[in-house]
Amino acid sequence: MFRTHDMTATLRTLATLGLLCLTCRAAVLTAAEPVIVSGRLHHLRSGETREWEEFPRDAEGTRLELGFAATVNETEGTLELRQQDVRRNWKVSLNDRSLGELTIDENDLILQLPIPSGTLQAGDNRLVIECAAKPDEPADDVRVGEVSVWAQSINQRRREAGLEIAVTDADTGRLLPSRITITTADGALYPVAAEPADRTAVRAGCVYTADGRAILQLPAGRYVVYVGRGFEYSLVRQEFSISEDERRELNLTLRRVVPTDGYIACDTHVHSRTHSGHGDATVEERMITLAGEGIELPIATDHNVQIDHRPYAERLGLLDWFTPVIGNEVTTKRGHFNIFPIDPGAALPDHTVENWAEAFDEIEATPGVQVVILNHARDIHSGTRPFGPKLYNAVVAEQLAGWPLRMNAMEVINSGATQTETLQLLQDWMGLLNRGYRVTPIGSSDSHDVNRYIVGQGRTYIRGDDTNPGGIDAAAAARSLVQGRVLVSYGLIAELTVSGEYTSGDLVPPVDGELNVSVRVLGPDWVTPQRLMLYANGELIREAMIFSDRAESRVPGVQFEQTWSLERPDFDLFLTAIVVGDGIDAAFWRTAKPYQPTSPHWLPQTLGCSGAVFVDADGDGQWTAARSYAEQIIRDSDGALPDVFAGLSGRDSAVAAHVAHLLRLSRIDLDSADITALAAEADPPIRAGIDRYREAWRQNQVAQFE
Incomplete structure (x- = not known):
């Protein structure tokens, strides 16, 4: 039952439950009207400490027990509830019979669980939700409630009405692989059925379509639909109501608005449940989600395997939309490394090695490999945090155990494993440059899922020919990446140009007079930038606040432009631009909370980063760190x-x-x-x-x- 330190609150809660039970005693379970078990959300907590500051200091309890009255269900019914911020296992039982678990997903969503026939009793019934996590697992603050019981089965509920959606490119008229998000009027992801099943990837309130068409089946009601195609595209939002037995059509158009011509959209960290063994996206669903988010160069990086996505993409007819690349997340006890491209049939590097020297030897001997990325360096895996203070001094890039730093790239944003401190990994990357390591910054998603963590949300734009997404030269793109010719995006881009022509990865020769620096902040109008920063050798030297002005005269996709004049430096340095913006709380592209938080305080943010531009101030033809x-x-x-x-x-x-x-x-x-x-x-x-x-x-x- 509820536990609280305030007796008044306890009595109020019990009184509320009594009113609910009293109301429900008169209820009869019918197909038309549900039994309302709870009309509000309840705050529960597993563990002793508060997980996030947004939750009250004290939870209502560690378990939720709700009594209600109903009639016996002769056929299968449905339990429907709303859940928010669920990271651990929470069991749901009705009259001591297990119905299932809450979905492990931080999103605000509606969960439907089947009620087997004969589970409901005539008169009093008891619903219990309690955490099944181990005592030593981190705390989990959740909200759960708005519970109802329906006489219809889940399939019957979802087939009350139909909505056929077609998504086309506004400029070409071509049907577009895309993402469709369906929410309740107040923003919770709502489960739907979708057809054709082999052309869609479906989770609660989320449908990816391989070819721009989907037929959704859902209960009668009021909804909001969002349609998008990842970072580069516009977003359509439309409210609608639909009645029982109604069939509606929505023909929606998207436009590519962010000017990324000459850059290849790459996600260097892509998983499927099929080949990594965890998460929820099958490899076929992963192909559909990649096309739906506009990723042009996806790297298959399942753990300690080397998977060719091309046959799966070909069977789905998606090879026009992206070029699959064979990679591997070499998952050792001392760190994780994404490597690519890998020649078909190449032997696997030995992931059981005990130190980085041996790991790099194995990786560098793998045929075809050009790119070696250090993944999520601030996270703990197998007891090791590679860039934690026990092993690493980030200020001077000193590996305290003597492990060699032979990677040529590192993740600075992993949208599936974000950091409490948004800029932490960027500071680590700039520290490596100051030490003299030519390491390229990487944005990636690390997505194992269809919707919990969105594939391509974190991404890397590689300078190269992107005119034919299905025919990208992967080896040339890898070379460009290693040369640092990239832009990192997590909802925004900071495009840095020095002396009118030099961009990420370039060496700027000596100049007479001042050094001219210009930055363009790129992003769709559904992301709001707030602050632009310019760094020299990892130190903030200029910044500008960005005040949103959605004037129609602005170039689409260009959110802000800034120029600075710098004194001619006396010594070599590198410049990089970083932009941060508001996080996104809405269900269509929600920015995730930190994977391994270091504080209950967290500010959701979007982010963009240029690569480094190297300034040769002394004129010796090279950059000195x-x-x-x-x-x-x-x-x-x-x-x-x-x-x-x-x-x-x-x-x-x-x-x-x-x-x-x-x-x-x-x-x-x-x-x-x-x-x-x-x-x-x-x-x-x-x-x-x-x-x-x-x-x-x-x-x-x-x-x-x-």
Whole structure:
């Protein structure tokens, strides 16, 4: 039953339940009208701590028990309820008979469970919802309620009315693979049936169609339908009501609005339940969802297998829409790495190796492989958090166990495993660049599902020929990616251009006078950008707030444009632009909560990032990293601390952090009186860099005892 610390609230809750039971005692289960078991949502919690700040401090209880009156059901009926934010297993039973479980899905959705004939009793009935998670699992705050019991079976409920939808391209008239989202009037995903079954991928309130057509079957009522095709396309929203036995048609059009010509839409992290063994998307459903989200270069990265998606896409007639690539998520106990492209028939790399050196040896020996991506570096898998403070100092990209960092790319946004701190992985990536590692930033989805985590929501745009999505040169695209010629998107894009022509991955030669930097923020009008930031060597140097102005004169898909003039730098550096925007709470493209949260506080955000543009300030024809400058300062000083700080004059905090690291490696105490006095006289960026390294090193030491 409900447990609460407030006796008044307890009495109020019990009184409410009594009224519900009293109302239900007069109810007779009929096909036309349901028995209302609960008319509101209830907050339950498994575990002792609050999962998210959006929930009240105290839950109503750890289980929900609702009494209601009904008549015996001679045929199968339906239990219908609303659930929100479910991450653990919650069991549902009626009169001590299991009906099933809540769907593990954070979305706001309607769940329908069958009530076998004879389950309902004449008179009093008891519905119980309780968590089945293990005691040591993290807490789960959920909302569940708005419960009703129907005499009809689920199939009967869903076939009261019909809605035929056709989705076409506004410019070409061609039918478009797309995503259809159906919600109640107040935003909950509502389950529907869809035909043809072999041309659709269906989950509660979500239908992907392989060819732009779907026939939906659903109960009579009021709904909202959304139709879209991922990040590059417009979104149609339409409210409608439908009556019992009514059949309606909706002919809707989408337009490609985000100008990504010359860039290939790639999701480097794609799974199916068929080949990874978890999640809910079959490989056939995955093909349909990829086409429906507009991904042009999907990489098959099931765990420790190498799957060719081409035969599945071909059987579904989808090879015009994307070019499948064979990859592998090499899943070791010490980290996960996505690799591609892989030659057909190539032997699997050994994922049982115990360290990164052996893992990279195995990966690099795999025929065809060009791209090696470090996945979700801040998440714990098999007890290892690769970029956690126990193993890694992110400020200077130091691997404390001596593991080699031989990847050439890393995920900076994984939309299926987002971070509590939105920019954390971006800071880690910029730290690698400062160390001198040429690592490309990657956006991906890591989707194993049809709708819980949306495929292609996080994605990477690779500079290349995208005119024929079904005929992309995967090897050429991989080379372009390794060269850093990318844009990362999670609902937005920050397209950075330096000196009018140099973009991600390029080397900018010396300029006379100021350095001209321009950024375009790209995105559909259903995503709202808020803040644009420009970084140099990982330090924020410029920013602009974006105030939404939906004027019709704006170029479609271009949300904002900004130009800055920078003083000619005295030393080499890299520039990158990052844009953040509002998160999306609506069901059509909901931005997910963190996979492994580090705090109950979380701000939903969308994100876009350019690749790095490298500035050759000294004119030697190459880019020099902050680490190399730091090493030169140490060599030139010959160990004399005043000379070290003299050499840091005019440098940035990235160089200062690496100097601090090198001094510590030389067994110099960074808290000594000499260092403290010299740092106090140094420029603010120098002090900031030293302090940032000292704090990161302190965290490294603390982590060794945790």
